[in-house]
Amino acid sequence: MAKKEKKKIIKKKIAILKEFRDFISRGNVMDLAVGVIIGSAFTAIVNSVAKDIITPLIGILIGGIDFSSLKFILPSVYPDAEKPVFAYGVFIQAIINFFIIAVCVFIIVKFMNTLRSKIEQEKKEEEKAEPAKTADVLLLEEIRDLLKTQIKQQGENENELD
Numbered sequence: 554m555a556k557k558e559k560k561k562i563i564k565k566k567i568a569i570l571k572e573f574r575d576f577i578s579r580g581n582v583m584d585l586a587v588g589v590i591i592g593s594a595f596t597a598i599v600n601s602v603a604k605d606i607i608t609p610l611i612g613i614l615i616g617g618i619d620f621s622s623l624k625f626i627l628p629s630v631y632p633d634a635e636k637p638v639f640a641y642g643v644f645i646q647a648i649i650n651f652f653i654i655a656v657c658v659f660i661i662v663k664f665m666n667t668l669r670s671k672i673e674q675e676k677k678e679e680e681k682a683e684p685a686k687t688a689d690v691l692l693l694e695e696i697r698d699l700l701k702t703q704i705k706q707q708g709e710n711e712n713e714l715d
Contacts, residue, residue, distance in 0.1 A: 599657055603650040611649070620645045 576582065608620055623642025629635070686694075 603653045
């Protein structure tokens, strides 16, 4: 019985590993992984824009204050202990970074939605538009119309004879 139980356990582990492999190899999981990696790189770029470009400009406007250095040094209870720091400037910097990231994501989503709606509109217009008639079709339509008029004239001529 011990060997049978060990085989069952091994089979279950193998089945779980296969299921995990299938899960990982799905397209959605890979897309998500790529999205996270690209998102991390994009976050680094946006953080650099916020920290190195926008924050100094805001600092100039408000008198040269560097947000990341804004802090309160709190009194320590123990004389030999390091004094705690209340670094509210880092928090302000994080808020600025968040708004910059939010604006960038909004612009990207807005651009993608606009592009998608234009593509969908073009598809609808193509579906609605009648295809251009070829020379053969135009010739056949003329022949049809001529035949209709001849049949009509023959019917009128027969009525006149009666």
